[in-house]
Amino acid sequence: MKKTHWAFLLFAASCGGGSNAPQAESPQAAPAEARTTTGDEVAPPPEVADLAGAAEAPPEPAIPADTVPLASRMAPRHLAIPETRRGHTERFVFDGFHRGWFARTPAGQQALLTPIYGDGKVFVGGGFGSHQVFAYDWRTGEREWTASAPDGGPSAAILEDDKILFNTESCTLFAVDAGTGRQRWSRWLGDPLMSQPAAANGLVFSGHIIDGQSPGGLTAGTTGWGTGDGRRYGFTALNLSNGAPRWSRPVDGDVMNAPILDGDDVFFTTMRGTVYRMDQRSGHVHWHRRLHATSAPWIEGDEVHVTVRLRENGGVREKAIILARDGGGTEHELDAVDAAFVSGPPDPGVQQGWAYEGSRATVVAGRMYQTIGNEVHCRDADTHELLWRRRYTEDPRARPASPPAIAGSQLVFGTRDGVLFGLDIDTGMTAWAYDVGEPIASQPTIGHGWVYASTTRGGVVGLEVSDVSFDGWHMWGGNAQHNGRVMATEPPAEDDERPTEGTLALGGAARDGEVAGFPLRGTRVSANVSGFVARVSVEQTFHNPYERPVEAVYLFPLPDDAAVDAMELRAGNRVVRAQIRRREQARQEYAEARDRGVLASLLEQERPNLFRQSVANIRPGDEIRVTLSYTQALPYEAGSYRFVYPMVAGPRYDGGDGEGGGGASAPRQVVLAPGGQRPDRVEVSIDADFGVDVGEPTSPTHEIGVERDGRRVHVALQEGARPDRDLDVRFPVAGEAPAVSVLGSPPEGEARGHFSLAIHPRLSVADDEVMPREVVFVVDTSSSMNGRPIELARAAMLRALGGLRPTDTFRVLSFSDTTSALSEQALPATEENVARGRRFVSDMQALGATEMVRGLRAALDPEGEDGRMRVVLLMTDGFIGNETEIFREVDQRLGHSRLFAFGVGSAVNRYLLTRLTEIGRGDLQVVTLDESPDDAADAFHERIARPFLTDIAIDWGDLDVADAYPRRVPDLYADRPLVVHARYGHGGEGDVTIRGRIAGRPFEQTVRVSLPSDGDTRPELESVWARTRIRDLMTAMALQPSDALQEEVTQLGLAHHLLTQWTAFLAIDEGYRAEGEAQTVQQPSEMPAGITAPPPEPRPSPVRRARASSATRSTFGSDLVDSFGGGGGGYGRGSGGSSGAVFGAPRQAERLPAAEASPAPDTASTRGLRRRRSTNCYELARRPDGTIDQAMLEDCLRRQRAGGAEKTGGAWRGAPKRGVPGERRLVGDRRWRI
Incomplete structure (x- = not known):
């Protein structure tokens, strides 16, 4: 299986000297003119007035702290962590079933900084005295690789755009591959470094000392900044892609913790207590203010939150103040607390500054949280009213706690006593507390149910404290901008459970939605491929562990074009074969049998690619085997036949009229709970003879084994494969595909024969005949795309933008709850406009519901330019339930446009995307998690640049052919075959002519076809023909519902023994009875791989209205309304969603009164x-x-x-x-x- 390689960026800290740590009372120097010698010439910033001191404010009424320390109120549970040697990891279990691991870095007794969580790994530097960076598996703690740098001191890291950035003592920015740890490139900054970098909008920002090699021409002795220690300091922006400097500015000290990025601004506090606001693109200094600040700022709308040091009555205190974003003036001062640990600067060495973490506030969902002094505070972010305060130690002399990390409804921090606390954010009461046994000084991180923290003795601990929905704080400061939680997904509004490759969930009358396991012991998929048609059986084995009989609901995905024509159920020694019935009749007979206590099974089609099996009255201890059989014509793409078996169905958001499934309610799904059992084996075997020579089969999704016997190929899935993604096996045809392939089943008596025909036309066109194009990119940025899918989409988009022709025009849109666009009109594909598009794409984040209709309307509605062919490229996972509404919208608005689909993810909705491209006269391409998005983007450009055949008609000549489907032959693109399924009266040989138009010119090609008159019959071809006819009828019904068409589909299902929307398989065994009432439950299932799992139900919070966007973007429709803390997000719409559409992502929000x-x-x-x-x-x-x-x-x-x-x-x-x-x-x- 292919591996995805990320890049790590290593920043350097102190190469040899000391550092300037915060000084207590230094005079302020005036700023000098800054110079830059990098590629982006920027005018020197004007002189900025220095705002000294802080305005006086009346004392604030204080709420007494809960004086009972948290550790006394709820005694922390001691974790039985095994003794761990240097360089090793030990795993353990706590609280009965939760998992944990503890890793000791090779350097041993080193203070470690905040770990970073991403891509299934935990990354951490080995400490100030270490030269190494480590990658650990997020669930086991096993070390995956080690990267070594020239000097020590790796800082806390950030993750942005598949790159990880951090500082080391080598003073140099390193880039190493995250998959292997190999160095990619490096960039010197200055000697020494202490702080972390930050990244956004394609730029990396870092403070550094100035020496002769520093970027930007800011050499020592020429900047005019005096710091009292003889050193000079700069602040630099670099390209994220290659580390090339963009601009540099002089500042009065090294940066405390890290720069903070928000909108177009960068904020930071220096070690001399000065707060800066600069422009990210130009480095222009908007303002700076000397405040004796002791923390990095937090930016919330128009407010800048920092803490400052005070000297009162011979003692030292610390307090939070709020500055105005625009000018830096003081807007509010909060009450001060005792904080002896900020009485003076850290030791004047690099290590103290490198490890320093201040009392930085965190603002989430209208509340401000802060560990300050020996207390944790919660305030209303608007009124600054103190809502609660908790004391966690009696001794404020040493900084007792790390800054908090917040996810879901909990606030998490560590203490010098070695305790990890989780507090309820609404009340401040302790939700849990665990004694790690070693001091924790750095902010923890939270990812998918796990909390990760580093210790001051070289340890890294991972604790599974919740399920995968507990997520949102992946690095210091939450994200790569250090100013908020990672955008996590929300639960779907309707279908909040997902079927895996076969979840035998226990169903029936919902008693508070009971959930339990019905263990799946194994899945066996057997496929036999002849020509290009596959006959597949799926057997899954379950065991009933309960002491009572059960009624089970079995949810499973299959290919959307699968013709399901048989099912049998084995319970113990009983075998039940199903018969076809009208669906309502089958449901009624099933209910009657269930009530009598006899064994009954009901198989229904919920959607074209999702099925439901109900099994009533399974006795305790019985083993259940369910075997389904289906037939499918394999697609041919890019020179290969593809066998795709879906193992998991993604969650779906139904934002439309509820008709997406054709009238049946969608089955419920639940997320796999902690400790939930997994299938212990999945077996897949494929025996294939395509009638032509094929090369070595490959799979971008799974490890496979291959055996050959002449033309026959046997493929087997390797043991241990996880069923959290679709299996995709590709069989490359050796040489060119044959011009024509025919599979036939001869007539029997009065019954007609059936055949499947694949023709590969030879298409060509001169370059000067290709029309100019308007390319419209439409990207799904809803919550289901969060994680690896949005990363792939961004990468593919960046590549696709680079592939535009100079004669093209283009637009870029994204959609979730709202629709955002780069511009209102199509832009010429100039270098400047493409760069604008790249910045727009880099800012995309996955959050919100999947309102696909609005995105497609925005793409298709504007009038296009005459003489240009409009090509719409939709990038999505397709996790929506209102397919019917989408089909109608595209059919009505398409005009002369062409719609292409780019499926992104491990389990895309192929049914939706295939139908969309058929209606849209385009083509579908799917990129899996381990495939290159660059290659996929290049393939798209190649596809639309090559000729395609339109207005296709088939002349069957003298052959006795009837009922050929599809009726409307879709446009044909290069390297794709024309596939038709039909019936015939008698065999024979004749010429078949394909006619159409290519680039406006007539096209014609004749092939010789032979249909068998006798021989062995192939019943599967009848099933494929009937399924194709049903598919035609269902597409027509999606565009125009009709009772007559529904009845025709029903009759086809009954006549050809096929499962449809209105037919079902029913089996009743009167000889098998169960005693007692059956209990009802539901079984959780997995998320498709690569998707960030949904967080919990949103906590009610005030609604916020977006401020005006930047000048480069415009807004239409109503204002964007979002509910922070979970609203407007998810696979379904959360509270506070808006129907308006917004060009551009919203800036910081102003508050509206809460409902x-x-x-x-x-x-x-x-x-x-x-x-x-x-x-x-x-x-x-x-x-x-x-x-x-x-x-x-x-x-x-x-x-x-x-x-x-x-x-x-x-x-x-x-x-x-x-x-x-x-x-x-x-x-x-x-x-x-x-």
Whole structure:
């Protein structure tokens, strides 16, 4: 399997000298003119007035702190971490079922800084005395690689645009590959360095000392800055892609912690206590202010939050102040607290400045959180009212706590006592506390249910404290701009559960959405390929561990063009073969059999690529085998036949009229809970004979084994493969594909024969015949794209922009809850405009619902320029449920445009994208997680640059052919075959002529075709023909619903024994009976690989309105409204979403009055939370052998229905007595009472 390689950027810290740490009372020097000698010439900034001191403010009423230290209120649980040697990792389990790991770096007793989480890894430097950087697996802690730098002192890291940046003592910016740790490039900055960099908008920012090799021409002795230690300091911006300097400016000291990026500005505090605001692009100094500041700033809208040092009555205190963003004046001062640890500067050496972390505030969802002095504070961000304050130690002399990290509803920080605390952000009460056993001085990080922290003794700890939805703080400061949480996904509005390759979930009457495991013991997929048609059987084996019978619901995805024509169910020694029925009739008969207590099974099609199997009255201890059979014509693309087997279906957002599935309700899905069981094996085997020679099969998604016997090829999935992505196997044809391929099944008696025909036309066109183009890029930036998919989309977009012709025009749009655009009109593909497009793409973040209709309207509605062919490229995972609405919109608005689709991810909605490109007269391309987005973008440009055949008609000549489908033959692109399925009356040989137009000229090609008169029949060809005809009818119904068409589809399903939207398979075995009432549950399933998992239900928060965008972007429609803290996000719309569309991402927001609180509606999302909540009962009742303790289960469910346990002090009363007394399970980062 191909590996994706990221690049790491290593920044350098002190190469040999000391550092200037914060001085207590130094005079302020005036700024001198800055010079730059880099490629981007920028005029020197004007003189800026220095604003000294802080305005006086009346004392603030103080809320007394909770004087009981947190560690006394709820005693931290000691983690039984095994003794860990240097350079090794030890794993452990805590609280009964949660996983943890502890790694000791090779350098040993070194203070480590904040780890970084990303791409399934945890990255951390080895300490100030180390020369190494390490990558660990995020769940096991196993070291994956080690990178060595010339000198020591790697700082905390950031991740941006597949690059990781950090400082070391070598004073040089290094780039190393994240997959291998190999160095890519380097850039000297200055000797020494202390702070972290920050990155955004294609730039990297860092402060540094000035020496003769520093960028920007800022040489020592020429800048005019005096710092009292004889050193000079600069602040530099570099290109993120290659480290080339863009501009440099003189400053009065090294940067404290890191620069902070917000909008078009960069803010930072120097070690001399001065706060700066500069322009990111030019380096223009808007203002700077000497304040004796002790923290990096936090930017929230028009406010700049910092802490400052005060001397009062011979003592030292620290307080937070709020500055105006525009001018730097003081707007508000908060109450001061004792803080002896800021009485003077750190030791005047690089190491103290390198490790310094101030009392920086964090503002989230309208509240400001801060660890300051020996307390943690929570304030209203608008009124600055103190809402709560908690004391976590009695001794404020040494800085007792790290700055907080915030995710979901929890605030997480570490202490010098070695305790990790998780506090409820609404109340400040302790949710959990764990004693790591070693001091923690640096901010923790939070990623997908895990908290990661480093210790001052060379340790890195990873703790699984919640499920994967607990996410959002991946590095120091939250993200690469150091000013907020990582944009995480939200739960879908409707379908909040996902089917995996076969989740036999327990269903029935929903009792608070109960969730449990029905362990999938194995999946076996067997495919036999003859010619280009595959016959596939899927057998999945489950076991019922319960003490009562169950009714099970089996959800599984299949290819959207699969003709499902058989199913059988084996329960114990019983075999049940299904018969086809009208769907409503089958449902009624199934319900009657279920009520009688007999074994019954019902197989339904929910969507063209999603199916549901219900099995009633499965007895305890029985083993269940479900075998389904389907036929599929394999697609041919880029010289290869492709076998794609979907193993997981992504979550879907239905923002339309609810008709996406053709009328049936979508099945519910739940996220896999912590400790949830995984299938222990997945087996896939493919035996193929394509009738032509093929090369070595490959798979970009999985490891495969290959055996050959002449033309026959056997492919097997390697053991240990995870079913969290679609299996994609490619069989390259040796040489050119044959001009024509025919598979036939001869007539029998009065019945007609069936055949499948593939023709490869030879298309060519002169370069001067290619029309000028308007290329419209439309990128899905909804929450389901978060993680690897949006990274791939951004990378492919950057490459695609670079592939535009000088004669092209282009537009770039993105959509989620709203639609954003680079410009209102198409822009010429000049170098300057393409650079604007690249910046727009680099700013894209995945957040919000998937309102695809609005994005496509914005792309298709404007009138195009005469003489230009409009090509729309849609980049998406397709995780929507309102497919029908999308099809209608495109059909009505397409005009002369052509719509291409670029599927991004591990389990894209191929049904949606295939139909869209058929209606849009375009083509589909899918890029998997491990494929190169550059290659995919190049293939798109090659596709639209090459000729295509339109207005296709087929003349069958003397052959007795009828009922050929598809009726409307789609436009044909180079290297793609024309595939037709038809019936015929008698065999024979004849000429078939394909006619059409290419670049406006007539095209004609004749091929010789032979249809068999006798011989072996191939029933699968009848299934493929009938499925293709049904597909034609369903496309027509999507555009114009019709009762007559629905009945025709139903009759086709009944006649050809096919599953459709209105037919179902039913099996009843009257000889198999179960005693007792069946219990009902639901089983969680996995997220598709690469997607950042959804966080918990959003906490109500005030709605914010976006400020005006920058001058380079314009706004149309209503104002963008978003609900911070989770609204407007996710696979479905969250609270506060707007129907308006906005050109450009919103800037910081101003506050609007909060709506009056009202009871939460009983939505699908809240029902999904209740289903996840009760997972605990089933997990607590599970015995070590996997069976369920029925008494414990029923007792837990009874307590849950009765209102749950009661919280008292730091413990819980009424919780099931298993594991640690008072144990609380965290689901979705919330503390559920059980």
